[in-house]
Amino acid sequence: NFMLTQPHSVSESPGKTLTISCTRSSGSIVSNYVQWYQQRPGSAPTTVIYEDNQRPSGVPDRFSGSIDSSSNSASLTISGLKTEDEADYYCQSYDSTNHVVFGGGTKLTVL
Amino acid sequence: QVQLVQSGAEVKKPGASLKVSCKASGYTFTSFAISWVRQAPGQGLEWLGWISAYNGNRNYAQKFQGRVTMTTDTSTNTAYMELKSLRSDDTAVYFCARHKGSSHWLDPWGQGTQVTVSS
Numbered sequence: 530n531f532m533l534t535q536p537h538s539v540s541e542s543p544g545k546t547l548t549i550s551c552t553r554s555s556g557s558i559v560s561n562y563v564q565w566y567q568q569r570p571g572s573a574p575t576t577v578i579y580e581d582n583q584r585p586s587g588v589p590d591r592f593s594g595s596i597d598s599s600s601n602s603a604s605l606t607i608s609g610l611k612t613e614d615e616a617d618y619y620c621q622s623y624d625s626t627n628h629v630v631f632g633g634g635t636k637l638t639v640l
Numbered sequence: 641q642v643q644l645v646q647s648g649a650e651v652k653k654p655g656a657s658l659k660v661s662c663k664a665s666g667y668t669f670t671s672f673a674i675s676w677v678r679q680a681p682g683q684g685l686e687w688l689g690w691i692s693a694y695n696g697n698r699n700y701a702q703k704f705q706g707r708v709t710m711t712t713d714t715s716t717n718t719a720y721m722e723l724k725s726l727r728s729d730d731t732a733v734y735f736c737a738r739h740k741g742s743s744h745w746l747d748p749w750g751q752g753t754q755v756t757v758s759s
Contacts, residue, residue, distance in 0.1 A: 562743040566685075573735055573749040574685065580743045619685055623744040627699055629675060629687040 531555045533620050533632035540638040545610050549635045551620035552602040559596055563603040564621045567614075568634075574619065578605060607637075615639045642666040644674075644736050644750035651756045652726050660753045662719040662736030669712075670694045673739035674719040675746050676710065678732040686732075690739045691719065726757045 532554040541547040551563065563581050566574035576585050578594035581603065591608045603622075607614055620632040647661040662674060675690040689700035691710040698710055709722045719736055734753045737746035 562745070564743075564745050566746075573752050574746075575749070576745070576747045579745045579747065585747070621685075621744075621746065627690075627744065628701060629677075629690070629739075629744055629746070631677075631685040631687060634684040 530624055530628070531630065533622060533630055535618075535620060535632040535635045537633070538636040538638065540640055541610055543610050543612060543639055546606065546608040547610060547637070549605045549607075549618055549620075549637070550600075550602050551604070551632050552600065553622070556624075557598065558601045558603055558622075559598050561622045561624070563594070563596065565592075565594055565603075565605045566619045566621065568617045568619065570616075577618075610639050612639050642738065642748055644738065644748060646734075646736060646750040646753045649754040649756075651758065654727055654757060654759055656726050656757075657722060657724045658726055658730075658755055659720055659722045660734050660736075660755070662721070662750050664693075664717045664719070664738070667738070669717040670714055673741055674710070674712065675737045675739040676708075676721045677735045677737060677746070677749075679735070679752075680729070680732040683732075688721065688723075688734075692741075693719065728757050731755060731757045 534552045565578040567577045568574040577592045582594040593606045595604050617634045619634045643665050645663045670693045673690045673692045676688040691698045693712045711720045737749040
C-alpha cells in the first residue's frame with residue numbers, strides 16, 4: 530500500500546496561480562489514475578480533475594492537472610484564483626488491490 | 641441528471657448498528673459500482689469500500705473488514721452500507737459515490753449522512 534501526501538494548507542492572492550502537490554509514497558504515480566476533488570464547508574466533494582488531467586464539463590479551464598514521474602507526484606494547478614476557489618482539495622488514487630486511497634487534503638485560502 | 645440521494649441523519653448508541661441507504665437515479669445503476677467514504681469532524685476523507693452494482697462483488701478497506709457490509713437492490717437502484725459495533729469514533733458524515741471501475745473515479749457523490757454515536 531502507499532500514501533498520498535498533500536500540504537496541509539496553502540494560500541495565495543486573487544488572480545494568482547497556485548499549485549497543490551500530491552506525492553505518492555511508493556510505487557509509480559503514473560501507474561494509476563489520479564483524481565482531484567474540491568470540498569466546500571458543509572458540502573459533498575465534487576470533481577475538478579479526473580484521470581490525471583481531464584476536466585469534467587462545467588469545471589473552468591482555470592483548473593488543470595498533471596503528473597510528474599520525476600517527483601512521483603500529481604499536481605493541481607489553479608490559475609486566476611478567485612475567492613470562490615477557497616475550499617479543501619483532495620487527491621485520490623487506488624492501489625493494486627483496487628482499494629481507493631485519498632490524500633490528507635489541502636485547505637486553500639484565497640486572500 | 642445523475643444523482644445519489646442518501647438517507648437522513650442518525651443518532652446511535654455505542655455497540656449499535658447503522659444502515660445508510662443511497663438511491664441512484666439518472667444512469668444505469670448496474671453499470672457502475674458504489675463507493676462509501678466517511679469524514680469525521682474536521683478530518684479528511686476515509687474510504688470504507690465499494691460494491692459492484694452489476695454482480696455484487698465487494699472490496700472493503702482492511703480497517704473495516706468484519707464490521708461493514710455493503711449491499712445493493714437493483715430493483716430500486718439503491719445501495720446500502722451497514723456498519724456494526726459502532727464506537728464514538730465512528731461519528732462522521734458518510735457519503736456514497738458512483739464509482740467508475742476503470743479509473744476508480746468517484747463521481748457524483750451523495751449529499752452525505754450525518755451519523756452521531758453517543759451514549
